[in-house]
Amino acid sequence: MLPSEPGRGPRLDLRPVVRLDLWALALALGVVVGTVAPALAPAAVAAGGVVALGALVWRGLVPEGWRPMAVMAPLFVAGGVCIAFAHAGAPDPLKELAGLEPGEVIIVGKVASPPMQSGYGYRADVRVEHLWHEGHEVLRGGGVEVFAGDLSVGVGDRVRVDGEISLPEVGEDGFDYARYLSTKRISAVVEAAGVYPVGEGRGWIGLVHRRTDAALGHGLRPTEAAVVRGMVLGDRSLIPEELEVAFQRSGVTHVLAISGQHVAVLAAVVFFCLRLAAVPPNARAGITILLAWLYIVVAGAPPSAIRAGVGATFVLAAGPLGRQVSSLHFMTTMLAAVLAYNPLLVYSTGFQLSVAAVFGILLLREPLDALVRKTVLGPFEDPPRALSGLLSVSLAAQISTTPIVAATFGEVSTVGVLTNLVAVPISGPILTLGLLGSLIGNLAPALAYPLNACNGALVAVLIGVARFAASLPFATATTPGVTPLLVALFYVACAPIVAAERRFREETRPLWAALLLVWTTLWLVLVGSGSL
Numbered sequence: 139m140l141p142s143e144p145g146r147g148p149r150l151d152l153r154p155v156v157r158l159d160l161w162a163l164a165l166a167l168g169v170v171v172g173t174v175a176p177a178l179a180p181a182a183v184a185a186g187g188v189v190a191l192g193a194l195v196w197r198g199l200v201p202e203g204w205r206p207m208a209v210m211a212p213l214f215v216a217g218g219v220c221i222a223f224a225h226a227g228a229p230d231p232l233k234e235l236a237g238l239e240p241g242e243v244i245i246v247g248k249v250a251s252p253p254m255q256s257g258y259g260y261r262a263d264v265r266v267e268h269l270w271h272e273g274h275e276v277l278r279g280g281g282v283e284v285f286a287g288d289l290s291v292g293v294g295d296r297v298r299v300d301g302e303i304s305l306p307e308v309g310e311d312g313f314d315y316a317r318y319l320s321t322k323r324i325s326a327v328v329e330a331a332g333v334y335p336v337g338e339g340r341g342w343i344g345l346v347h348r349r350t351d352a353a354l355g356h357g358l359r360p361t362e363a364a365v366v367r368g369m370v371l372g373d374r375s376l377i378p379e380e381l382e383v384a385f386q387r388s389g390v391t392h393v394l395a396i397s398g399q400h401v402a403v404l405a406a407v408v409f410f411c412l413r414l415a416a417v418p419p420n421a422r423a424g425i426t427i428l429l430a431w432l433y434i435v436v437a438g439a440p441p442s443a444i445r446a447g448v449g450a451t452f453v454l455a456a457g458p459l460g461r462q463v464s465s466l467h468f469m470t471t472m473l474a475a476v477l478a479y480n481p482l483l484v485y486s487t488g489f490q491l492s493v494a495a496v497f498g499i500l501l502l503r504e505p506l507d508a509l510v511r512k513t514v515l516g517p518f519e520d521p522p523r524a525l526s527g528l529l530s531v532s533l534a535a536q537i538s539t540t541p542i543v544a545a546t547f548g549e550v551s552t553v554g555v556l557t558n559l560v561a562v563p564i565s566g567p568i569l570t571l572g573l574l575g576s577l578i579g580n581l582a583p584a585l586a587y588p589l590n591a592c593n594g595a596l597v598a599v600l601i602g603v604a605r606f607a608a609s610l611p612f613a614t615a616t617t618p619g620v621t622p623l624l625v626a627l628f629y630v631a632c633a634p635i636v637a638a639e640r641r642f643r644e645e646t647r648p649l650w651a652a653l654l655l656v657w658t659t660l661w662l663v664l665v666g667s668g669s670l
Contacts, residue, residue, distance in 0.1 A: 550615050
């Protein structure tokens, strides 16, 4: 306790500064372990207990400011495990009903995703409001994926579905379809004999999608309009299959996914417009957060967009709440919040790639930037900071997502770093023009023509780069049979390199970045040759 000042009460001595930055990471770790490997949950909590005991007994084990964090580590890990167990133990009446294979059911609910083509015809997610079996309403709530020969409906439309309900089956290639659907809170599938609109009103999200389609038809070719539609709304159902493959092989598929870039561009445009209108700072932040989440809902709320929305909310709310902006701390808090809401997102490939890319950029950008400036841009006397930054960000994202891409798709783009030098800079203007064109076009489609005409040239460049890069014989490296253990091996080996880069002098950054590139290349070679 410090001496009091005249006219004031005693002042608390809060020195030394207590660091609790890792609480969210410990909580998220508990959720992941409790979801993926519940048998290891006691070991994870015990490991946290060992750290806490060591911090109490041996005062030099951790820095003074981090000791409270170390002591409370097992509590946060245990909290995460409890959250995972609570979700896993929650009853799911819809899943239980589907497991009985009751046959014909009647469902009334709302369409939650744009209809997509499938081998059966079309498929879409439906949120169940009422479910009848043999003339009796048996349950309410839950989600199903509907397969039908025709789905002339839009997101938010209220529909009646007549068909047979069952549990999702594991594919012939071993793909766990039930686990994939669980990341979207869907418990069953319905092979529909008919899907019929209920009532006269259409869902407002579906109406926005239809008006956006009409707006993009003015000034854009069909393929270009499909790409912009995918970037703006996250609906890639109209993109030709060969073009989707080209985007994947060229390493630029990420520009089509609703992610942090999309939310950041929207937030920046809204924030700048409100600033021009002299809206007070706190109101600017609130309105921007509201519109960002409205956009995420319209785009179907994919896991990567939810992650970006939570992160954007933390950043924008920091100012009004008087908090400092710490990107790494905000990201770990976002991770804990999203996984606490839905632990099964840990199985979502989109969520995994989004989180890996963001953490890779936060942790690897600076050492990779030092390496790029020392090697690739070394011959230049004063290389542009923007160019080195673009290269380092692209490399960081590529390295951090490589094992997930290899395990999921069986191949990794080897030209992604180069193609992203073009794709990333032009994707921002494409998205900005697409958002503005869609907004204006929802009011009057013809008004979107000038913006779409300007956007068409940029989209044509993006498509051309993707197709050219994908046509190269060395565009991808095949990575068959990558297991979760090999993915974990990659990240575990990266951890000491990243820690060493932060521990030693700044002059050694290029060395550690080069070592990281060597390890990534070696891992790909060993995995591709089947040596691991």
